[in-house]
Amino acid sequence: MNLNALPKIELHTHLEGAAPPEFIRRLAQEKHVDLSGVFDDEGNYAFDNFLHFLKVYEAATAVLQTPEDYHRLTLAMLEKSADNGVIYTETFVSPDFCGGGDLGAWKEYVHAMQDASDMAEKTHGIVLKGIVTPIRHFEVGKAKEVARCAVETFGDWVVGFGIGGDEGAxxxxxxxxxxxxxxxxxxxxxxxxxxxxGAQSVRSAIRDLGVSRIGHGVRAIEDMSVVAELVERDVVLEVCPGSNIALGLFSSWEEHPIARLRDAGVKVTVSTDDPPFFHTTMNDEYNNLARAFAWGEDVFKEINTTAAKAAFCNDTTRKTLLEKLE
Structure with a gap:
């Protein structure tokens, strides 16, 4: 069984979080930005826990200062994704990072990312769409500005709206x-x-925000009534097992609840979140899940079909994706 060759659909990545460390270091050198403390002795991103991860993430992101930087980043991210068999991916991007919330600047960033996406589709056959994301631990008022940016650029490339950051804020x-x-x-x-x-945050996202998908959502397993609500409302989880394990939510792949959630009838998908931060790829995710749960190719085809149907793309793109999965 060669899972590396399987076409894959990924619904949960962060564009800045997908930046290869060498890309960020090179950009920092070009801009003369000091990134002391961001990397370990081996050149990898260095952090101790989730809140420290957020600080390192934002420090690394500081070198991404222009639409051209994001154009280059998008190409670098998509090349690595395509190497792992990904044919379609959705990525979280925030006007807070791209132009400081200014609508005019944000439009320039969107144009740059969309242009790079078009180039990657022609070169690697991979499709990228953007989900605009306010940052939860920034000021609440900023979320309205981000939503305005999202609405003004909603269309072919910007397809969704989400929220990320510190869940405790x-x-x-x-x-x-x-x-x-x-x-x-x-x-x-x-x-x-x-x-x-915890699980209550999943219920709150469903009821207070009316979402059709949840990023992560794995702690729903702590309350089976929340699991039942996910099933009843047909909410899809964007599960990132490698990220969860790297950040200490679960101690091993075998303990990760993705299989239990799926067995309970929850629709699950598989993504990498911030792959270089967590030393993972889509191929790694698939191979580790296959080893931990004895999942065969049929399970991964089912998961990818779920992802295609839950994707925020238009129906024409969805039809093409489902045909490629067959």
Missing amino acids: GKFSDFAYAYDMAREAGMHLTAHAGEFA
């Missing part, structure tokens, strides 16, 4: 207005929940 209801803006514009909705916050 604020309540989902604080961001309901921003989500209402995105919903009224016709955008697809997701939210990070059930990673470092």
Whole structure:
């Protein structure tokens, strides 16, 4: 069974978090930016826990200062994804990082990322779409500005709206207005929940924000009534097992709840989150899951079909993806 050759669909990546360390170091040298403390002695990203990870993430992101930087980053990210058999991916991007929340600057960044995506599709056959994301541990008021940026650029490349960052900051209801803006514009909705916050955060994301997908959501397993609600409402989980294990949520692949959630009827998909930070790839995710749960190719085809149907793309792209999976 060669899972590396299997076409894959990935719904949960962060564009900056997918930046190869060597790419960030090279950019820092070009811009004369000091990134002391960001890398370990072997040149990998260095962090001790989730909050430290967020600080390192934002420090590394500081070298991404122009639309051209994001153009280069998008190409670098998609090349590595395509090497792992990914044919379609969705990535979280934030106007807070791309242009400081300024709508005019944000549009320039979107154009740069979309242009790079078009280039990668022609070269590698991979399709990329963007999900606009306010940062939860920034000021709540900023989420409205981000939602305005999202609505103004919603279309061919920007397809969804989500929220990321520190799950301990604020309540989902604080961001309901921003989500209402995105919903009224016709955008697809997701939210990070059930990673470092418990099962109740998954229920809150579903009820307070009306999302069709949850980023992570794995701690729903702690409350079977929440698992039942996921099944009843047909909410899809964007599961990132390697990320969860690297950040200490679970001690091993065998202890990860993705198989138990799937067995309970929850629709699960597989993604890498921030692959170079967590020393993973889509091939690594698949091979580790196959080893831990004795999953065969049929299970991964089912997971990819679920991902294609849950993707925030248009129906034409979805039809093409489902044909490629067959």
